[in-house]
Amino acid sequence: xxxxxxxxxxxxxxxxxxxxxxxxxxxxxxxxxxxxxxxxxxxxxxxxxxxxxxxxxxxxxxxxxxxxxxxxxxxxxxxxxxxxxxxxxxxxxxxxxxxxxxxxxxxxxxxxxxxxxxxxxxxxxxxxxxxxxxxxxxxxxxxxxxxxxxxxxxxxxxxxxxxxxxxxxxxxxxxxxxxxxxxxxxxxxxxxxxxxxxxxxxxxxxxxxxxxxxxxxxxxxxxxxxxxxxxxxxxxxxxxxxxxxxxxxxxxxxxxxxxxxxxxxxxxxxxxxxxxxxxxxxxxxxxxxxxxxxxxxxxxxxxxxxxxxxxxxxxxxxxxxxxxxxxxxxxxxxxxxxxxxxxxxxxxxxxxxxxxxxxxxxxxxxxxxxxxxxxxxxxxxxxxxxxxxxxxxxxxxxxxxxxxxxxxxxxxxxxxxxxxxxxxxxxxxxxxxxxxx
Numbered sequence: 001x002x003x004x005x006x007x008x009x010x011x012x013x014x015x016x017x018x019x020x021x022x023x024x025x026x027x028x029x030x031x032x033x034x035x036x037x038x039x040x041x042x043x044x045x046x047x048x049x050x051x052x053x054x055x056x057x058x059x060x061x062x063x064x065x066x067x068x069x070x071x072x073x074x075x076x077x078x079x080x081x082x083x084x085x086x087x088x089x090x091x092x093x094x095x096x097x098x099x100x101x102x103x104x105x106x107x108x109x110x111x112x113x114x115x116x117x118x119x120x121x122x123x124x125x126x127x128x129x130x131x132x133x134x135x136x137x138x139x140x141x142x143x144x145x146x147x148x149x150x151x152x153x154x155x156x157x158x159x160x161x162x163x164x165x166x167x168x169x170x171x172x173x174x175x176x177x178x179x180x181x182x183x184x185x186x187x188x189x190x191x192x193x194x195x196x197x198x199x200x201x202x203x204x205x206x207x208x209x210x211x212x213x214x215x216x217x218x219x220x221x222x223x224x225x226x227x228x229x230x231x232x233x234x235x236x237x238x239x240x241x242x243x244x245x246x247x248x249x250x251x252x253x254x255x256x257x258x259x260x261x262x263x264x265x266x267x268x269x270x271x272x273x274x275x276x277x278x279x280x281x282x283x284x285x286x287x288x289x290x291x292x293x294x295x296x297x298x299x300x301x302x303x304x305x306x307x308x309x310x311x312x313x314x315x316x317x318x319x320x321x322x323x324x325x326x327x328x329x330x331x332x333x334x335x336x337x338x339x340x341x342x343x344x345x346x347x348x349x350x351x352x353x354x355x356x357x358x359x360x361x362x363x364x365x366x367x368x369x370x371x372x373x374x375x376x377x378x379x380x381x382x383x384x385x386x387x388x389x390x391x392x393x394x395x396x397x398x399x400x401x402x403x404x405x406x407x408x409x410x411x412x413x414x415x416x417x418x419x420x421x422x423x424x425x426x427x428x429x430x431x432x433x434x435x436x437x
Contacts, residue, residue, distance in 0.1 A: 024162070028162055251377050
């Protein structure tokens with residue numbers, strides 16, 4: 001962690017947070033609201049709802065499975081070569097390009113769509129790992145929770161901005177008699193444009209503070225050294241007991257979060273018969289409540305601790321899923337949706353900050369790569385379990401969403417094993433050892 005009282009300039013912290021604005025449109029439009037529902041209802045419609053949902057969830061699961069293995073290695077290489085920002089540029093460009101190309105896929109193009117979603121999601125997730133690894137470098141532990149919360153909060157407003165642009169275009173296009181096959185591609189190009197423009201402050205102003213780690217003559221190359229460093233971290237897990245315990249807990253509850261992100265629009269469309277405009281409006285409202293949750297939780301965790309804040313967030317998740325399962329009216333669905341927003345913003349802000357507290361400065365890329373590994377494992381397990389249940393049950397979305405409740409309950413129980421003070425102390429001791437070496 002950055003020493004107490006050491007913080008980057010406000011402009012640089014703002015530029016860091018702007019990346020959450022940039023990449024949020026991809027998750028909001030492609031994975032959460034518009035393209036996922038379009039994939040099931042149009043691109044893979046001939047295969048039936050159950051099979052189409054299964055293919056969608058497996059596409060997202062495969063993408064996250066790739067990042068599961070690549071994330072820690074890329075993070076370790078970035079630490080050794082001190083070029084996290086270079087990787088960030090390439091991953092951002094890859095996600096933007098994949099999103100643009102998705103706009104050219106029409107009905108029946110199931111496999112090309114799946115390949116592009118895999119590419120875009122891998123690039124998105126890699127960038128998310130890398131931008132998060134800058135957090136301990138640009139602020140001290142006293143402000144880490146707030147800055148993480150500001151980032152998530154701005155990100156939700158970025159998703160809201162992208163959705164507003166898409167909704168405006170859809171309303172105009174439908175007024176001109178256009179079909180989804182004609183206006184959905186444009187929403188993808190809007191998303192890619194917002195990503196490219198909003199990422200500019202990050203790419204221009206965020207500094208690379210890491211120092212390249214010297215490689216002795218005749219020593220292993222960066223790739224082999226990266227694998228060796230990851231193995232070393234895993235074999236010395238006892239030095240960072242609470243970090244690794246929390247990574248396990250994160251896999252569990254984030255499986256539930258990832259499932260909701262990927263299938264919420266499909267559930268609303270298939271079970272509740274929501275139209276495209278209704279879906280977008282609902283997700284826009286959810287983005288507002290998620291931003292409120294992220295910003296509010298940032299202050300709560302700095303005052304009361306990240307573990308307590310996360311316990312509150314997961315409790316809200318449990319209430320939200322129960323509300324969905326017992327909802328019998330549109331009004332109840334809206335209540336559940338806003339609970340999901342508050343819970344999502346709160347849990348994501350608190351989780352990232354807690355990893356930051358447990359991370360030594362010399363291992364930020366690697367440890368946030370492990371954080372990404374845990375998040376991607378969750379993004380594999382959660383959607384895959386939902387897709388399998390939906391497929392086996394013949395498209396029973398209500399039965400499938402019941403599985404997410406278990407993830408949040410088990411996650412709550414797992415949090416009781418985390419000692420936040422001990423985890424922070426381990427990170428400080430590692431920093432001291434490095435300074436004295």
